[in-house]
Amino acid sequence: MNFLSAKLKGRLQDFTLDAAFEIPASGITALFGPSGCGKTTILRCLAGLERLDGYVRLKDDVWQDQGYFRPPHKRAIGYVFQEASLFPHMTVKQNLSYGMANPDKVHLHETADLLGVRELLDRIPDRLSGGERQRVAIGRALLSKPDILLMDEPLSALDRAAKTAIIPYLERLHAGLSIPVLYVSHDHSEVERLADHMLVMDKGRVISNGPLDEMLTDCSLPLASSREATSILEAEITGFDDKNVISLLTVKGATLQVPGALGPVNSRCRLRIAASDVSLASTHPSQTTILNVLPARILAVHDLGNAQFNILCALGDEDGGRILARISRLSLARFGFETGQDIFVQIKGVSMV
Numbered sequence: 315m316n317f318l319s320a321k322l323k324g325r326l327q328d329f330t331l332d333a334a335f336e337i338p339a340s341g342i343t344a345l346f347g348p349s350g351c352g353k354t355t356i357l358r359c360l361a362g363l364e365r366l367d368g369y370v371r372l373k374d375d376v377w378q379d380q381g382y383f384r385p386p387h388k389r390a391i392g393y394v395f396q397e398a399s400l401f402p403h404m405t406v407k408q409n410l411s412y413g414m415a416n417p418d419k420v421h422l423h424e425t426a427d428l429l430g431v432r433e434l435l436d437r438i439p440d441r442l443s444g445g446e447r448q449r450v451a452i453g454r455a456l457l458s459k460p461d462i463l464l465m466d467e468p469l470s471a472l473d474r475a476a477k478t479a480i481i482p483y484l485e486r487l488h489a490g491l492s493i494p495v496l497y498v499s500h501d502h503s504e505v506e507r508l509a510d511h512m513l514v515m516d517k518g519r520v521i522s523n524g525p526l527d528e529m530l531t532d533c534s535l536p537l538a539s540s541r542e543a544t545s546i547l548e549a550e551i552t553g554f555d556d557k558n559v560i561s562l563l564t565v566k567g568a569t570l571q572v573p574g575a576l577g578p579v580n581s582r583c584r585l586r587i588a589a590s591d592v593s594l595a596s597t598h599p600s601q602t603t604i605l606n607v608l609p610a611r612i613l614a615v616h617d618l619g620n621a622q623f624n625i626l627c628a629l630g631d632e633d634g635g636r637i638l639a640r641i642s643r644l645s646l647a648r649f650g651f652e653t654g655q656d657i658f659v660q661i662k663g664v665s666m667v
């Protein structure tokens with residue numbers, strides 16, 4: 315049972331939470347939804363800070379069930395908030411050591427290196443930037459050896475530059491972390507870069523739950539209808555064309571050509587394709603400068619209720635990587651695209667995230 319499962323139901327004054335979900339007990343799960351939909355309440359229930367009816371189980375460890383409620387201090391949880399709540403009178407090193415049962419220098423230094431705070435160990439929090447404080451808070455949470463890390467909009471108090479600077483640390487963390495992370499965020503680009511899985515909430519309920527690529531391209535969810543709609547594809551760099559400086563990236567159902575040396579052959583990366591950068595053709599266009607014209611099958615046609623449609627395609631056949639295309643009502647009327655049809659997707663822009 316490699317899952318975190320929960321069913322939580324109850325009222326907090328005017329607000330009703332009625333949420334049930336099962337998510338992988340590894341990787342980063344983004345908890346996404348509009349303000350006030352209950353994201354923080356879910357984290358607080360998992361941490362035992364709020365008690366509603368239902369159950370919480372991490373793998374085969376029961377934290378809450380009918381008649382049983384494990385108190386917060388007996389749940390091995392790392393909690394990172396919007397604003398880092400460090401002890402102001404303690405140095406970074408003392409802050410990091412705080413939750414460690416047996417302060418272990420090697421482990422502390424490894425974590426400090428991972429988060430780039432090794433040089434800051436003797437400073438006090440007052441003398442740190444917002445991004446540095448947040449990295450220390452993450453380090454402190456990890457050093458308590460939690461079974462799960464709960465992060466509530468950890469970057470939202472940072473300005474754009476500090477956010478951009480901290481994300482690579484979170485990506486490194488992601489690669490090396492064996493515990494699950496539940497990550498609350500409103501920010502599309504943060505989620506695209508960090509999450510593997512996504513829980514989408516609305517008005518106290520979980521409205522969808524699945525792998526990130528499927529959630530981002532699910533036409534019934536608000537994410538795919540937004541202006542920022544994108545597809546995410548996990549890719550392997552399978553070749554490099556020296557002469558033309560083109561990397562070959564193999565995804566499920568296709569190989570893409572992307573200008574530039576994107577990394578060593580055999581390494582993996584994540585690609586981002588904006589729905590507005592994808593157009594469709596019913597036959598293979600013979601004269602085009604677009605590098606990636608790929609056979610695909612239409613999985614769904616979704617009316618956005620204005621001048622535009624979302625067309626969800628799978629590269630190759632229906633098992634291939636999912637690509638969302640945003641096309642005009644006029645183009646749909648001209649070409650009459652429909653579900654099940656084999657077509658070509660033309661991808662104008664691919665970026666690595």
Ligand SMILES: Nc1ncnc2c1ncn2[C@@H]1O[C@H](COP(=O)(O)OP(=O)(O)OP(=O)(O)O)[C@@H](O)[C@H]1O
Nearest residue numbers: 326327328329347348349350351352353354355356
């Ligand atoms: N202890 C409480 N007592 C009464 N109402 C509460 C309590 N905690 C949360 N609420 C209400 O529950 C609703 C959900 O709050 P919550 O903080 O979980 O939302 P959220 O999705 O995390 O929002 P945001 O993205 O703005 O942080 C809100 O309407 C909030 O006012």
